[in-house]
Amino acid sequence: MYSINQEEQIIHILKESLAPDASHHIMTYGCQMNEHDSEKISWVLEQAGFKPTEDPDQADLILLNTCSIRHSAEDKVYGKLGELKHQKRKRKLTIAVCGCMMQRKESRDCVLKKFKHVDIIFGTNNIYKLPSLILEHYETGRPVLDIEENFQTEDDALLANRYYPYKSFVNIMYGCNNFCSYCIVPYTRGREVSRPSQDILREVKNLVKSGVAEITLLGQNVNSYAPALEDGYSFTNLIYDLAEIDGLKRIRFMTSHPKDISKDLLIAFRDLDPLCNFLHLPVQAGSNFILDKMNRHYHREDYMRIIDQVKSLVPDIALCTDIMVGFPEESERDFEDTLDLVRYVEYDSAFTFLYSPREGTPAAKNPNQIPKEVKQARFNRLTDTLYPIFERKNKQLIGQTMDVLVEGVSKQDKTMLTGRTESFKLTHFKGDKNLIGKILPIRIHSANSFNLEGELVDK
Ligand code: SAH
Numbered sequence: 281m282y283s284i285n286q287e288e289q290i291i292h293i294l295k296e297s298l299a300p301d302a303s304h305h306i307m308t309y310g311c312q313m314n315e316h317d318s319e320k321i322s323w324v325l326e327q328a329g330f331k332p333t334e335d336p337d338q339a340d341l342i343l344l345n346t347c348s349i350r351h352s353a354e355d356k357v358y359g360k361l362g363e364l365k366h367q368k369r370k371r372k373l374t375i376a377v378c379g380c381m382m383q384r385k386e387s388r389d390c391v392l393k394k395f396k397h398v399d400i401i402f403g404t405n406n407i408y409k410l411p412s413l414i415l416e417h418y419e420t421g422r423p424v425l426d427i428e429e430n431f432q433t434e435d436d437a438l439l440a441n442r443y444y445p446y447k448s449f450v451n452i453m454y455g456c457n458n459f460c461s462y463c464i465v466p467y468t469r470g471r472e473v474s475r476p477s478q479d480i481l482r483e484v485k486n487l488v489k490s491g492v493a494e495i496t497l498l499g500q501n502v503n504s505y506a507p508a509l510e511d512g513y514s515f516t517n518l519i520y521d522l523a524e525i526d527g528l529k530r531i532r533f534m535t536s537h538p539k540d541i542s543k544d545l546l547i548a549f550r551d552l553d554p555l556c557n558f559l560h561l562p563v564q565a566g567s568n569f570i571l572d573k574m575n576r577h578y579h580r581e582d583y584m585r586i587i588d589q590v591k592s593l594v595p596d597i598a599l600c601t602d603i604m605v606g607f608p609e610e611s612e613r614d615f616e617d618t619l620d621l622v623r624y625v626e627y628d629s630a631f632t633f634l635y636s637p638r639e640g641t642p643a644a645k646n647p648n649q650i651p652k653e654v655k656q657a658r659f660n661r662l663t664d665t666l667y668p669i670f671e672r673k674n675k676q677l678i679g680q681t682m683d684v685l686v687e688g689v690s691k692q693d694k695t696m697l698t699g700r701t702e703s704f705k706l707t708h709f710k711g712d713k714n715l716i717g718k719i720l721p722i723r724i725h726s727a728n729s730f731n732l733e734g735e736l737v738d739k
């Protein structure tokens with residue numbers, strides 16, 4: 281229980297006034313940071329008397345946890361809010377909107393103006409206040425709005441209703457200081473704040489005690505982890521300390537920024553067994569001109585050097601990246617540099633995006649925006665280059681036996697289970713659902729660009 285007396289009293293009042301079967305449903309947009317915030321919000325709501333439900337039609341409170349990263353992400357939320365207006369006409373329903381969009385004045389004003397059926401608005405930094413906002417709305421019957429510019433330590437004390445019992449996200453830092461010229465995150469999440477290492481270690485020990493085998497450390501740039509009052513304590517120190525925790529099988533992290541990645545961390549990949557052989561290192565673009573314009577503070581040569589180093593230290597490492605096409609002023613030549621880099625690195629997977637101008641960021645003001653058709657054509661060429669590389673790399677694994685953490689039943693075929701290898705490859709195999717949560721040896725017999733298929737090996 282988090283120890284904020286006033287909130288605890290409010291929780292008590294709310295619980296007394298709610299029906300015993302009051303429920304909530306959360307719709308999450310955006311990144312892992314938001315997914316984990318939703319797990320915390322769900323926990324806070326449950327404390328306040330709203331149990332989670334998977335069926336939005338049954339929920340007394342529907343909450344949209346929003347994302348601003350691209351225009352399309354915002355459009356999805358506006359579409360959903362339009363739908364909810366009809367639901368609200370039919371039954372008693374409280375609608376709350378939070379997350380990155382609500383930290384931006386433009387999007388917040390749009391919701392306030394166009395979607396008057398929204399009852400509660402809060403941001404990314406004041407989840408702990410949600411019970412008092414609900415109470416205020418219930419008492420006054422009026423819409424309630426509360427936004428905090430920067431991270432509040434109260435939010436750090438919240439527990440989470442974790443979606444999986446055997447793997448978990450763990451925040452190690454909040455916010456971002458990098459101001460890449462295209463990106464909205466520093467404006468929606470505020471400045472970088474690192475959690476004290478002891479808090480992280482305590483949380484992970486508790487998770488392991490409750491059966492968690494895998495953790496993913498979350499931060500916008502984990503390589504710049506630097507807790508106040510812990511002079512010189514780095515992200516690599518944290519990884520080494522976490523690797524000592526008995527029973528913790530797998531450590532992952534995201535995201536790391538190439539400008540801050542250290543040789544020590546690459547060595548940790550080689551030396552620490554629980555640190556998974558998977559590196560997500562967003563490159564964004566392969567042209568130095570564009571990288572400078574993006575304010576990324578590295579060049580393609582620096583990035584390639586990191587890749588060479590990590591491959592020589594950990595030959596079986598799987599590499600993933602984020603790439604954006606159609607950044608303002610990107611020429612055909614610049615784009616070719618991206619294709620060239622992609623072929624050089626030989627990624628195992630990638631998140632690919634069309635550049636989307638975000639109001640308030642420097643790149644959005646650049647008059648030389650790239651036409652939509654050109655962006656789309658480059659995007660298609662990029663994926664046409666990437667997918668055969670993914671396929672070739674996945675096919676190299678055929679015949680190998682790999683440890684897979686079983687995550688659940690396949691959505692397409694209920695007789696199949698799905699899980700992830702240490703290298704984060706999605707793997708399907710036949711098996712019973714009582715195997716979920718276990719780490720099992722799977723012999724790979726086929727592969728395509730996006731997943732592996734195999735069979736359980738008898739030990
Ligand atoms: N902190 C992470 C990225 C978080 S955002 C990092 O720096 O690696 C996730 C990805 O969204 C980014 O890596 C980038 O590729 C993409 N992205 C961010 N802003 C974007 C924009 N305006 N248009 C298109 N893609 C964007």
Ligand code: SF4
Pocket residue numbers: 456457458459460463464465466500501537
């Ligand atoms: Fe955005 Fe750059 Fe920060 Fe990542 S590092 S969140 S891309 S500003």
Ligand code: F3S
Pocket residue numbers: 309310311312313314346347348349380464465468469
């Ligand atoms: Fe994540 Fe989207 Fe916010 S990517 S940090 S939820 S803008």
